[in-house]
Amino acid sequence: MTEDERNLDLMVAELEQENRLMRARNERLERTLEEIQSERDKLRAAVERIIAVSNVALWNGRPQGTGEVGTPKRNQETND
Secondary structure: OOHHHHHHHHHHHHHHHHHHHHHHHHHHHHHHHHHHHHHHHHHHHHHHHHHHHHHHHHHOOOOOOHHHOOOOHHHHHHHO
């Protein structure tokens, strides 16, 4: 084995080790991503339930009084 072949073998071994480390890190990152996405989905579902319950509790399922928003005060006095 020549010096060049030996250097190439060492370089290949080093690159293979680096590749293994990168694959392991990638797998950890993918697991973390899946966990975070799962947590996000749970939070989204919880917020949607809160909004649905709030809508029923506050407006019995439908918004009320939205037409009154922004009505000038003088129009309210003349309508009374």
